[in-house]
Amino acid sequence: VEKVDYNLTNIMELFRYSKENNCRISSLLLYQIDKHYLDFELSSNDRKKIGKLFFELFDDPVNLAQTLRQLFETGILKIIIPELDDMYCHAPKSRYHYYTTDEHTMRALEVIEKLDSSEGIGELQEVLRDLENKNELMLALLFHDISKPREITEGEHVAAGAEDARRILKNLGYDGNIDLIKRLISNHLVMEQTAFRRDISLLETIELFCMKIKDKETLNCLYLLTYADLYAVNPTVWSEWKRTLLSNLYRKASDYLNGYFKKDMQIENTNLVKDLRKKHSEKVVKSTLAMLPISYQHEFDSRQISDHISDAENLITEIVSVKCRSYFNFSEVTILTGDRKYLMSDICAVFAVNNISIFEAKIYTRTDGIAIDSFHVISSKERKPLSPETIKELNNDLLKILKNEIEIKDLIERHKRRWKWTYKSALEIPIRIEFDESKDFSIIDITGSDMLGLLHSITRALSKCNVVIYSAKISTKEDGLIDSFYVLDNLKKKIGINITKEDVKNSIINEAKSSLFRTTVQV
Structure with a gap:
């Protein structure tokens, strides 16, 4: 390729075609685009047209991360969204981060892509398959760390990132659910903080979490975003027990949003009491449970509590x-x-x-x-x-x-x-x-x-x-x-x-x- 057509619309059509048809763009053509990317212009008249082509990339997670990588590396993404340029090769100040901010973002998108293409029947796969707002999830992942290179505090980085995303999406003419994307970015640390640092057996913990989340679709998106974000930080930091903690919070929040959790946590667990009476006298069961708060009955199952009763007697x-x-x-x-x-x-x-x-x-x-x-x-x-x-x-x-x-x-x-x-x-x-x-x-x-x-x-x-x-x-x-x-x-x-x-x-x-x-x- 000797000459590149500097029409940005044609270049975006090229990347979209490559993504949708799983075709590789030649390294020579990518080199030419990279070499001349400064010659590309995004006029105010073309902004929403280019935005539409860009957002169409998010209709399907397959090959999305690879395409965005090429857009990053060739400089085209910088032309469309200048605010993302600071993420490129930015190294976070944390010994647990293996990757630069842009690479972490691409890997987080790849996590969702792998979930989407897998044939498993796990909880995360099921949540993703039933998701109504995949585009919003993937866009929230793209922008969730957009303000991290500013080296501001964790709280400021979250708030600034949500506002940056809202402004960018609006300027590019995104016609999807911008409020959902902003809510996901604003709360993208909330699920891990609640799951790893708060007692989710307490009703008020679930209530406060769900007040921020608001609805089941946001919860589903946030569960997937949190998983992808954590998994993409560092392969040695993620663990199965972290998956378990996130899953426990997700299930309790789902129950709460469906109207179940609140009622269950405020009353005696009658099924548990019934099970305990099979092994222990009614007097022992009643006196034991009377010595402990109601939350104890919801924290342990009947087998565990039965063991506690026997061990206490010993x-x-x-x-x-x-x-x-x-x-x-x-x-x-x-x-x-x-x-x-x-x-x-x-x-x-x-x-x-x-x-x-x-x-x-x-x-x-x-x-x-x-x-x-x-x-x-x-x-x-x-x-x-x-x-x-x-x-x-x-x-x-x-x-x-x-x-x-x-x-x-x-x-x-x-x-x-x-x-x-x-x-x-x-x-x-x-x-x-x-x-x-x-x-x-x-x-x-x-x-x-x-x-x-x-x-x-x-x-x-x-x-x-x-x-x-x-x-x-x-x-x-x-x-x-x-x-x-x-x-x-x-x-x-x-x-x-x-x-x-x-x-x-x-x-x-x-x-x-x-x-x-x-x-x-x-x-």
């Missing part, structure tokens, strides 16, 4: 009960013992020295003083359910600690010797602590570098301040570890009444600095 002769059950993508460790100060921090230390990552914790204490602590965990290295060997070692260590047969410092010393440690006592650990509130609890959000023993330090610091943890969500995100705790003080009041937020904050920071884990970094 505490008459045993000091502690430790049970581990492995599922497809995680293990569940349940501990019943008498509640005491530093119980949670001691348990977290045992998990840490056994190279186990906690990603969710449910903490219940019966009115008779028996603690029911349930943890969803995975192996820190393999990111899989615990092996039989790890479970055996974990059980032994938990029993020794909870029976006061060994001290935490001795376990840590054993761990250091086993895993070859080097000392770096001057290492600084950045921690950001923020406070929020639900109807019944204070919420403490803690962001920090993902390091051994941080959770032990945080929970120990909270105990020192007489802060009681009722539930927790632990998640690894782009910038490290995010821990969210639902808490009250020991008088069952929110933080800020008897205990100041500043005291809690200082206690966490000081404990992290002086932790027994603090002086070591694994080589």
Whole structure:
């Protein structure tokens, strides 16, 4: 090809034909377009005509990412949407991002393309097949990080991106649902934040989430967008348990929007009670459930609660009960013992020295003083359910600690010797602590570098301040570890009444600095 027709309409027709017919544009022609892209012009008269051709690319996810890549690389996309140019080769300031912003965006689009073309019958595939607004989903993915290169805060980047997308779509004459696209971009972090950092067994959590989402179609789009966005960040950050957390939130939000969830969460789970009466007396079932909040009945199934009842009865002769059950993508460790100060921090230390990552914790204490602590965990290295060997070692260590047969410092010393440690006592650990509130609890959000023993330090610091943890969500995100705790003080009041937020904050920071884990970094 010696000469390129500098008519932008013809060039867009070329790319559309290539995409729809799965034809490869020759590398020589792409080179010529790239070489002369500055000669292309988008006049105000042609803007909506070119916009129509551009938006037609989004009618089908197949080959969309590849076509957009070529439009990026040849400079044509810069002519049509100059605002996207800053994304090209932009490197986000995060050690968890493998890709530049434009490449991340293309990979996110490819995730949806693969879902669309797959023959699976999974939940995500079904949601995509039933989606009415695929164009809006794909356009929201294209624009969701458009403002990230400005290096503004997370909240500002979301709001600015939504407004940029609205303005661009309007200028190019998009006749689809611009409000939906704007809503998706405005909320593109909300689903992961809620699933990974909030207690979705609480009715108010689902209510607040659904108030932002508004309707089932937006929920379906946001579920797919969130999955694609997370999956495309970094292949090592995505995991099956994250898929599980997102799926759980999606299902609860679907039930709420369909009118089911609200009614179910406010009443006794009658089916569960009926099942429990098959194995336990009516008196035992009634007295057990009376010692715990209604949310407990919706957090655990009848098998789990039946085990809790039996294990609690065995505490008459045993000091502690430790049970581990492995599922497809995680293990569940349940501990019943008498509640005491530093119980949670001691348990977290045992998990840490056994190279186990906690990603969710449910903490219940019966009115008779028996603690029911349930943890969803995975192996820190393999990111899989615990092996039989790890479970055996974990059980032994938990029993020794909870029976006061060994001290935490001795376990840590054993761990250091086993895993070859080097000392770096001057290492600084950045921690950001923020406070929020639900109807019944204070919420403490803690962001920090993902390091051994941080959770032990945080929970120990909270105990020192007489802060009681009722539930927790632990998640690894782009910038490290995010821990969210639902808490009250020991008088069952929110933080800020008897205990100041500043005291809690200082206690966490000081404990992290002086932790027994603090002086070591694994080589």
